[in-house]
Amino acid sequence: EVQLLESGGGLVQPGGSLRLSCAASGFTYSSHAMSWVRQAPGKGLEWVSAISGSADSTQYADSVKGRFNISRDNSRDTLFLQMNSLRAEDTAIYYCAREWGYSYSFDYWGQGILVTVSS
Amino acid sequence: QSALTQPASVSGSPGQSITISCTGSSSNVGSYNLVSWYQQYPGKAPKLMIHEVSKRPSGVSNRFSGSKSGNTASLTISGLQAEDEADYYCCSYGGFRRVFGGGTRLTVL
Numbered sequence: 291e292v293q294l295l296e297s298g299g300g301l302v303q304p305g306g307s308l309r310l311s312c313a314a315s316g317f318t319y320s321s322h323a324m325s326w327v328r329q330a331p332g333k334g335l336e337w338v339s340a341i342s343g344s345a346d347s348t349q350y351a352d353s354v355k356g357r358f359n360i361s362r363d364n365s366r367d368t369l370f371l372q373m374n375s376l377r378a379e380d381t382a383i384y385y386c387a388r389e390w391g392y393s394y395s396f397d398y399w400g401q402g403i404l405v406t407v408s409s
Numbered sequence: 410q411s412a413l414t415q416p417a418s419v420s421g422s423p424g425q426s427i428t429i430s431c432t433g434s435s436s437n438v439g440s441y442n443l444v445s446w447y448q449q450y451p452g453k454a455p456k457l458m459i460h461e462v463s464k465r466p467s468g469v470s471n472r473f474s475g476s477k478s479g480n481t482a483s484l485t486i487s488g489l490q491a492e493d494e495a496d497y498y499c500c501s502y503g504g505f506r507r508v509f510g511g512g513t514r515l516t517v518l
Contacts, residue, residue: 325507327455334512335447335455335498349505385454394502395445395460402454 292316292398294386299403306376306407312369312386312400319367320344323389325396326360326371328382328405336382339371340389354380376407412437413499413510420516426487429513431499432480439480443502446475446484448495449512455498459484491517 298310326338339360340349359372387396414432421427447455459475494517499510
């Protein structure tokens with residue numbers, strides 16, 4: 291059974307940093323690109339970042355480029371999102387999601403982790 | 410503002426059919442057959458319903474279908490059921506990025 295479990299969320303002050311993790315199991319992790327998708331309270335979904343299975347390619351939404359860094363450890367089947375210079379508008383539930391083949395669709399999602407940026 | 414435009418809400422009665430539109434541009438929907446649709450219940454993670462414009466993952470009801478014409482993709486739900494009441498999001502590949510629509514709240518009357 292495919293499982294994705296996020297951790298590392300919480301309350302952080304504006305300008306601060308936070309590192310999210312997503313532990314994957316139940317599939318060949320290195321064979322799949324992975325993404326982070328966020329959802330601000332009461333708002334829609336926003337794609338944040340993606341990384342290829344081999345970690346040789348990364349992509350970012352304009353809203354986080356230069357502040358967030360996506361990475362993965364294929365030896366530990368874990369995805370990371372390093373978030374720096376956090377702003378109030380980064381407050382959201384952050385989901386990690388598995389990308390399905392070359393379809394650029396997300397076939398499995400974690401349960402989500404809340405990040406709150408507030409003083 | 411969302412890169413893809415969806416109606417904020419649609420509604421229908423049980424047994425009817427509804428269609429949700431998703432309008433993008435030649436940079437995303439119009440250039441790639443890589444549109445997907447997601448169903449989300451309150452407080453839950455999204456669920457993939459359609460990928461690559463019109464393909465249904467295993468386990469998704471055949472009442473859900475997708476299509477595309479030009480820069481607009483559509484999700485059609487036939488034989489509406491109470492359990493279909495949820496938020497629906499489209500998503501498209503846009504060249505080194507993925508973009509979501511703003512979401513559509515489906516109400517089953």
